[in-house]
Amino acid sequence: MKKEIEPTxxxxxxxxxxxxTHDEKGNDNIMTAAWTTNISSERPSxxxxxxxxxxxxxxxKQTRDFIINIPGQGLLKEIxxxxxxxxxxxxxxxxxxxxxxxxxxxxxKLIAECPINFECRLRDIYPMDSANLIxxxxxxxxxxxxxxxxxxxVDFFKLNPVVxxxxxxxxxxxxxxxxxxxxxx
Amino acid sequence: MKKEIEPTxxxxxxxxxxxxTHDEKGNDNIMTAAWTTNISSERPSxxxxxxxxxxxxxxxKQTRDFIINIPGQGLLKEIxxxxxxxxxxxxxxxxxxxxxxxxxxxxxKLIAECPINFECRLRDIYPMDSANLIxxxxxxxxxxxxxxxxxxxVDFFKLNPVVxxxxxxxxxxxxxxxxxxxxxx
Numbered sequence: 001m002k003k004e005i006e007p008t009x010x011x012x013x014x015x016x017x018x019x020x021t022h023d024e025k026g027n028d029n030i031m032t033a034a035w036t037t038n039i040s041s042e043r044p045s046x047x048x049x050x051x052x053x054x055x056x057x058x059x060x061k062q063t064r065d066f067i068i069n070i071p072g073q074g075l076l077k078e079i080x081x082x083x084x085x086x087x088x089x090x091x092x093x094x095x096x097x098x099x100x101x102x103x104x105x106x107x108x109k110l111i112a113e114c115p116i117n118f119e120c121r122l123r124d125i126y127p128m129d130s131a132n133l134i135x136x137x138x139x140x141x142x143x144x145x146x147x148x149x150x151x152x153x154v155d156f157f158k159l160n161p162v163v164x165x166x167x168x169x170x171x172x173x174x175x176x177x178x179x180x181x182x183x184x185x
Numbered sequence: 186m187k188k189e190i191e192p193t194x195x196x197x198x199x200x201x202x203x204x205x206t207h208d209e210k211g212n213d214n215i216m217t218a219a220w221t222t223n224i225s226s227e228r229p230s231x232x233x234x235x236x237x238x239x240x241x242x243x244x245x246k247q248t249r250d251f252i253i254n255i256p257g258q259g260l261l262k263e264i265x266x267x268x269x270x271x272x273x274x275x276x277x278x279x280x281x282x283x284x285x286x287x288x289x290x291x292x293x294k295l296i297a298e299c300p301i302n303f304e305c306r307l308r309d310i311y312p313m314d315s316a317n318l319i320x321x322x323x324x325x326x327x328x329x330x331x332x333x334x335x336x337x338x339v340d341f342f343k344l345n346p347v348v349x350x351x352x353x354x355x356x357x358x359x360x361x362x363x364x365x366x367x368x369x370x
Contacts, residue, residue, distance in 0.1 A: 007322075013348065035223045035224070042314040140191075156355070161197045176354050
């Protein structure tokens, strides 16, 4: 039996990412986000929803670049901390002890402990009510060699990503099927 | 040791959804997608990336509504089938045996077997290279009573959602932490 409820927004679940940005003076920040998706494979681009008052949004408007860092389950505490605290009050790299590495192309810093990092240049900002969709073009990707298979692909369980839904962080259980198993008509 | 690779688009992992649409003549279609995210909670909205040549995109442009249906693991075969096949050749409701139900407000049909359905009115289309970001405003939500807790919240493991990455469908293992567990500064 279906029950009707009033409009709400809840795609179940969404992936947890850590976004690093910097301001013009070189101050770095880390933000945890889950409202994110791939946008284009043609000109590789990723989108993130960000509040208009967030420090990360201000940084991106100023310096027009950011990094999407994909954390594994080993960083749960840091993920949560960077989502619960504001960067205008504290230095999140310092507070978490996460290691910053210079990027290859842009000014934002990589989080060394995140096994995958996407360097992005701001492509466009789309206002969405009081938030914004930030679309970044991926200009360089970094991957830890120890999460890759011999063929150079990501070993999903070595990455061990985190997904988020209804204020809870979850882990992934198992690959249940390969795309295409149902056959084509 | 980090390895640099060329630009690619890969948020790990993304949620699997089934999108239902209809054309002006009342023909219904189902599309499987994973490039999706929440867009706004203020005016509840969801975004999906869709190829410009897809039947679902044409339908949405014509009739300006669609439904995001959230499938559970029990629908893996139907999920895969609706992702692998094109709606201009076959009737996917008929081929999969999925049950269509009239929506409350819009013309697209609910998939009865999906425990959650978001009725959406087209809010805007943003071209992204040869694809498009479709943003829909959620105007009604339907939930199966048997996936809800006594408090009316979604029981995540009764929903048992599917996530997707690198051509593989995955299931969710366990809640590993509650947001806020790291404390605030």
